Amino acid sequence: MTALTKLFRTTTFRLSLTYFALFSAAAIIAIVYLYWNTTVLLSRQLNQTIDAELKGLAEQYQAGGRDQLVRIVAQRSRTPGNSLYLVADRSEKQLAGNLSAVSPQLWDSVGPVEFFYSRPAPGGMEQRLAFANVFRLPGGDRLIVGRDIEDRRELSRLIRSTMLWGLGVMALVGLGGGYWVSRRLLARVDKLSATTRTIMAGDLSRRLPVSGSGDELDRLAESLNLMLGRIEQLMAGMREVSDNIAHDLKTPLNRLRNRVEEALREPPDETTYRAALERTIEEADGLMKTFNALLSIARLEAGAGGDDRDSLNLSAVVGDAAELYEPVAEERGIALKVDLASHLPVRGNRQLLGQAIANLIDNALKYGGVPAAQANGHASEVVVSTSSHDGLAEIAVSDRGPGVPEQERERVLSRFVRLEASRSEPGSGLGLSLVAAVARLHGGTVRLEDNEPGLRVVFSLPLENGAQGAKTAVRPSPGGELRPT
């Protein structure tokens, strides 16, 4: 596509072309109307004047005969002006008047007629246009009374040429202006699309140019820049996830492969094989769990399950989850204390909330066990409580374990982040990020606090009642952000 055809295709240029055509049509109609009316009016006036004069002269002819007419015509002919006269007898011989060399056809015409006549002028004769009326006198003589209308013709010509020039100038200015405006706009659009192409080629850090004029293109560029920012953030998140997957899935996959290889190297023996196969299945199950957790988080962050909500009593949901873990706590010698508010209405997905709370309790039991608590000089105790304030329902799960250093608190909510101290514990490191994703899906938050000593995780989500309804309905932004908003 050449630069010119590109220009012709711009909206601005097409718009200016359309406007130009419309204005030209309007101007032409106006000028033609004016011209037409003026011409008609002038012709009519001229016709009337000539008629009146003819009538007057005819009366003179009747009263004083040919001689008187000739005299008057001769007299009038001598007065300077644009009046034209001619009196001729039956044989078309000129008797008087300032009109000479009339073509023979003229004598036969009746009524008003336009014709050319010659008149002496400086440097010879000149042809001029005349308008006249031919009148047959009763005696067979003819009388022509007319006016020189060369000036009027000149005026018409002037109007016509003005009109053409005007239109020409209009066309030039209109097209030129359209061209200029389109070029300017096209240059900016070209710059925008060039930048977009660079971004598409992979440089996500680039932003579209903003001229600062605040016009519609600027507004568009600003919106697109915001979108690019979001995409860049999402891409960074994706990259982080794939790096983490590479690490946390490849490591166990490698372990699995090593074991199978090792078993194959051993001398063939059913017991060894059986043991190796069983461990392979175990490892595969572990991998599946990690994979499922990753998928769930990804789907939660994309907003899945957000529509499947019921009115729930959060305290009951928490109570059920705590009850599920109660024998586990007892078996490990951990005091699981449950302190629930009577009724906390929320809109939520029981499965997802149940899983999130189960994860929190599971973590607390895992890290806040007896040895860890004793290291802190406390009895091992996990407290699960619910409360409400400021339109929020809050679930708090606290333990007496090692806690999480303040600077690490936000980080542990990300996928796969496991503090070094916990590497030896089983688990995928996805538990808390799943909790964060569930909270975000419910329009809530998760924060980690110091339980002095130990960790206290507070999961809050909006209560279900009138004013809070709108807040609950807020869908999380899909993906990317690893921290709850």
Added chain:
Amino acid sequence: MRVLVIEDDQETAAFLKRALKESGHMAEHAADGEAGLESARANAYDVLIVDRMLPKLDGLDVIKALRTDEIHTPVLILSALGEVDDRVKGLRAGGDDYLTKPYAFSELLARIEVLARRTSPEEGSTRLSVGDLVLDRLSHKVTRAGEAILLQPREFRLLEYLMKHAGQVVTRTMLLENVWDYHFDPQTNVIDVHISRLRSKIDKNFEQPLLHTVRGAGYTIRDSAH
């Protein structure tokens, strides 16, 4: 038990057929939705195993068509889609149980055996008994050899589910789904702890244990004297 496997992956289907035969069941296979629907209409099966995504006719459509025809053969849906809303869709379409791929064969076997005997006469009765263990569903009382056993509400429901399927293997996931109504996987094996607590209440002071662990599969309650 006569089972129809509607599954498009040949290898999976062959594995299922073989494994089902080894477990003492008769298994037939249909490779797509249309063939599966035809077979299910023409023959009396005890259980259908239907893959969610099938060529020609989708798994859920097969189930819907069967239910429209008033064919109420129990259906286990197999699917790679494991989220809560997917399972709800599957059950709404008329499926009776939902199992997410990848699965352990023991899990699948336990589930179809429970499905096939779903309509056992025990189902509706108010009194369940295994050996000398008796559970009264109306008065919520449990006795063993005439001795009252005190159970917490959840323990009662756990025992009730086990006894309803006495002699059959129930998996941890089945217990979690049916007793707690949780469709996710708690990281710790919480079910084992609940079972051992229940076991200490019903089996501890008795010579003959009733609650057994089935290695690699789950649990079963049965009177081993028989």
